Amino acid sequence: MAEKISDETPNPETINDESPNPLAPSNDEESITAHSKDQNRKKQMTCLLYIILFAVFQTGIILLFVLVFMRMTNPxxxxxxxxxxxxxxxxxxxxxxxxxxxxxxxxxxxxxxxxxxxxxxxxxxxxxxxxxxxxxxxxxxxxxxxxxxxxxxxxxxxxxxxxxxxxxxxxxxxxxxxxxxxxxxxxxxxxxxxxxxxxxxxxxxxxxxxxxxxxxxxxxxxxx
Missing domain, CATH: 2.60.40 (Immunoglobulin-like)
Structure with missing residues (x-):
């Protein structure tokens, strides 16, 4: 007795729904990106702080030079x-x-x-x-x-x-x-x-x- 072969063809919409979407970002990737941006921001702030401190230090040296060296008098x-x-x-x-x-x-x-x-x-x-x-x-x-x-x-x-x-x-x-x-x-x-x-x-x-x-x-x- 010959087996009955089904002539039903699969629904393309059903296949697409069951397949994973490779373009959708995972939660881990989003977390890594956010963490990287936060680290870059901290580095920029630290660099800016060092620049400000160096400028203040240089200003102090100049003031010290003016007040002490330039005002030297004869004993x-x-x-x-x-x-x-x-x-x-x-x-x-x-x-x-x-x-x-x-x-x-x-x-x-x-x-x-x-x-x-x-x-x-x-x-x-x-x-x-x-x-x-x-x-x-x-x-x-x-x-x-x-x-x-x-x-x-x-x-x-x-x-x-x-x-x-x-x-x-x-x-x-x-x-x-x-x-x-x-x-x-x-x-x-x-x-x-x-x-x-x-x-x-x-x-x-x-x-x-x-x-x-x-x-x-x-x-x-x-x-x-």
Missing amino acids: KFRVRSGSFIDTFNVGTEASPSFDLRMNTQFMVKNTNFGRFKYKDGTVTFAYKGIPVGNAMIEKGRVGARSTKKVDVVVKLRSNGLSLNTRDNELGSDISSGVLPLTSSVKLKGKIHLMEVIKMKKYAQMNCSMEIDINSRTLGNIICE
């Missing part, structure tokens, strides 16, 4: 005090002269944020513009925003004065009991900041003072 060098211990010989109005030995204290004041290194220098003491004594200042250093005291013994003698100056001016000053003097020097050096920046500066002195003959003291010290 001050002054006569602070003086005393006479052993030699104090002063003539008379009729025979004017002087031979003094003064223990002088100088002051170097540095107001900068870097230390000041200075070279050797010679302080010149003068009477009426004529040198009467010298003080040798050895090279040294002053810390940042600090003051250093330097003690030097100075010999003051009237040997170099002209006869006219002695008779007319020195005699009159001895009679009044006051010897006016001036001191001057220019100490050359450099301001050292953070061992990187070095700027040439100098400490200049222009002082006037008076020696009281009767009390044997140095006073009325005025420095520019």
